[in-house]
Amino acid sequence: MIPVNVTPPVPAGGGSHAVAPSGGDASGPLPDGDLDELTPEQLAAQWEEEKPPAAGALANMASSLVVLGLGIGSLVLSVAMGLGTPAAPQPGLWPFIISCVMVALGLFQLIIGRHNRDAEKFTRMSMAPLTGLVTLALMVALMPAIGFELPALALCIVWMRFLGGETWRSTLLVSAIVVASFYGIFVLALNASIPHLF
């Protein structure tokens, strides 16, 4: 088997590589020639191997339990809304049916599907989406108060510098250009009523 191109856990697919179009340039010392020879089957195997590690039975159980919880919760709420009869249904009947299906599927998944390997493990790299989420949430919280410009600038800087591993210089330059052009498009050109500071 040709040595496949296993990606080391670089934080946030980083690596400030000058040519790589995307983050995580992991090929490093691997000569490009190796990639040339891959047949479709090997390519598929390589993708399989590059996928994040699969989560264990615990994650599957947890997700099934969440589904079960959701199902039971909506079951209780829909019973409270009143079911009625099929001929004269109350608002709760349809959500009740869906909740029953959901509970059944959740149980099925809990018992039969617990060995599925399709869930992904949360790794160190999952910090990147988490950080991204925090910046997004902050932006949503701050936008009505101080306009979109500063939160957007902060979001760009965090995503480019810390999640993307760009250099400070290009981060600052590109972030400023991005926010300025958004200002130009949304505020000046489209006249949208987005909350803005300036």
Added chain:
Amino acid sequence: MDFLNPVINGFAVVLEPMNLLYCLIGVVIGMLIGVLPGLGPAATIAILLPLTYNVEPVTAIIMLAGIFYGAQYGGTITSVLLKLPGEASSVVTVFDGYQMAKQGKAGTALGLAAIGSFIGGTASIIGLTFLAPLVASFALDFGPAEYSALALLGILLVATISSGSKTKALIAAAIGLLLATVGRDVFTGESRFTFGSLELADGIDFVPIAMGIFGLGEILYNLEERHRAAKAPSTVSNVWPSRGDLKQASGAIGRGSVLGFFLGILPGGGATIASMASYAMEKKRAKQPERFGKGAPEGVAGPETANNAAATSSFIPLLTLGIPANATMALMFGALLIQGVTPGPQLVDENPDLFWGVVNSMYIGNILLLIMSLPLVGIFVKILRVRAAILAPVTALITLLGAYTINNSMFDVTLVVVFGIVGYVMKKFGFEPGPLVLAFVLGSLLESSLRRSLLVFNGDPLGFFSRPISATLLIVFVLVAVLPGIRSMLAKRKGSSLEETAPVQLKEKV
């Protein structure tokens, strides 16, 4: 030739300069976002949905068709140049496309894909032009019972054909149906699952869900997934395939068109199945099958033709029955509903301008795609060289600010972020987001037609089996639902003697 009159009128609509312009903008922006690694057509359309607000329905849909084609081709570009399929239906393009690129024939591969897509798409539209009115006239007799059965079957098929675990896909669909019940009950006016929130009283809008789950969820997921080391070539030359290449690929293009058209009509990942079937067929037919995977032009032309043909023909169930066949069509359905257009059998007769405008805009979209893609490949290659680290925050900001402009409300933006989290977590735990969005779109239709038909049947669920069409559809539904269970049961029984293979099969069937 009365039948052709509305078709010709449709051309008049499409050829209005304004509509042409929007189609062009759609194709270009669709390609621009579609070449971003990891963002397929569904994500692209979701992110760009706000663009289609505040324009006339026909124009909006023409633009959406443009975005759709552009995004589809954008995925092809990344497959060939970066070995990164933008979506499932261009996975097989990678096998030979990337090899061709490695041999310095990236331009040829992209050119063949564009020409194949054009021919496949155009053939499919011609098929659609003749088939759609027929299907629609047949479906005019459909009552609520048939619609309930059809919607149920559609959701089930999309969930079971999806690539991951079937149970999880069905759970996602159930969540989608449940989300669709939030808000006022149409029959009694009572609020459901609003938890006292005024903003939820009218239900959850489709757009924040789509933008969150497909758009933001995908962006967050890609933040984590380090892209496979990929370098875009600096230049791509020889976009025009040589006569020899064309000759070699022409058979594949012809077969791909027909195959794609028919597979696309079926519900469930039409384009994906079509591209894979075409690749398999070409490999089987080839005199030297060993060339495949080493840069065979047919291996690019066939699947690309087939997936575009299928993507086009999957408009048939949407436009004639009002049932989207896959997640991308669910987005189109949502976009049409926003414009106040309910796709269904009556659309051809009641709104011929719109119907034929949409259909004919596909011709224009296809032609624009061909004209734009060949000379502009160089520009797209340049975009590919922009680092994902820079593109990610830009797309995230487009999504957030775009979501705000829909209703000028922060609540929508919050919803987008919430559903972005939901989408990300779902992908992490192996739940396909597609069935959720599809089920959400069909949710209210399903509920109201179920309740209406139960009224007609005096509350007797067996009434569904008293009508031939709904009975047939429901029997198919039961078969599709039960068969995998029986098969896995049999596999398990066999597996008890062969314990090695049992978990593998379980994983596939569950």
